[in-house]
Amino acid sequence: MDFLELAGKRILIFGVANRKSVAYQSGKVLEEAGAEVIYIVRSDTRKESLKNLLKQAPTYVCDVEHQQEIDQLHSEISQKYDTIHGLVHSIAFADYSAGWLPFHQTPRSAFLQAVDISCFSFIALSNAFSKLLDPEQGSVVTVSISTTRMAAENYGYMAPVKAALDSSVCFLSKSFSNFSKVRFNAVCPGLLKTSASAGIPGYVDSYLFAEKATLRKEAVQTKEVADTIAFLMSPRSSGITSQGIVIDAGMGTNYFDKEIVAEDT
Structure with missing residues (x-):
């Protein structure tokens, strides 16, 4: 039974880096639901490294930091497909090479690059594929964080x-x-165990604390985020738009958990 009504739906997924990526896990869930998944990765090197992981799935290259590559990608996709039913934007980048700095000392170049790649690319890709997206049931999903x-x-x-x-x-x-x-x-989502998160200074300690703060005392799993993305791609979620769906296993309501408080008293 095609409960999610995703069979035959054509979905672009941006941002696969490896097996732990939200983008990869989302692609697997969507493929299991019968969707046709088209992967877009950052570079030819990345494409080559993912060849065994993505197997026969169509895979394209686009570095979203460059508009000409977005334009080229649109041209390649539109020449082969007449309609795209969904787009998953799972792209984020931050240059922490300067080490940990107080927020007011954030390097201008690092901040602007992060905005360009992590945020503006979402706008640019949506614009590029605006006429190719199914105007009746198209769905676009990005990956944010549980709270800013x-x-x-x-x-x-x-x-x-x-x-x-x-x-x-x-x-x-x-x-x-x-x-x-x-x-x-x-x-x-709340804190996830991904390769990208490993580049954040002190992330492991934050991750372990977040796990304690969840109501179930178990961290959010990447598969759980992927399942939610699949639902949002589905016509079953047709009444949901302009929303941020928090996936934090109740962490946002549990900061005063008695066990956590007891550890600090």
Whole structure:
């Protein structure tokens, strides 16, 4: 039974880096649901390294930091496919090479690059594929974070960047509503165990704390985020747009968990 009504739906997925990626896990769930998944990766080197993982799935290259590559990708996709039913944007980048710095010392170049790759690419890709997305049932989903109001020092300037991404979901929803019913949403997970997160200073300690703070005392799994993305791609979620779906296993309601409080008293 095709409960999610995803069989035969054609979905672009941006951002696979390896087996642990949200993008990869999402692709697997969507493929299991019968969708035709088209992967877009950052470079030819990345494409080669993922050849065994992605197997026979169609895979294209696009570095979203460069508009000409986005334009080229659109040209290649539109020549082969007449309709895209969904787009998953799982792209984020932050240059922490300067080490941990107080937020007010954030390097201008690092902040602007992070906004460009992590946020503006979502707008640019949506614009590029605006005429190819199914105007009746198209769905676009990006990956944000569970809250941008928690000032985690080690996450630094990426929280304001994700806040811009969250706002872009709303503005894209409104903008596209002038000519289509394409839906825009974000999945907003708590801390995940991914390769990308390993580059954040002090992430392991934050991850372990977040796990304690969940109601179930178990961290959010990447598969759980992928399952939510699949639902948002599905016509079954047709009434949901311009939203951020938080996936944090109750962490946001449990900061005063008695066990955590007892450890600090």
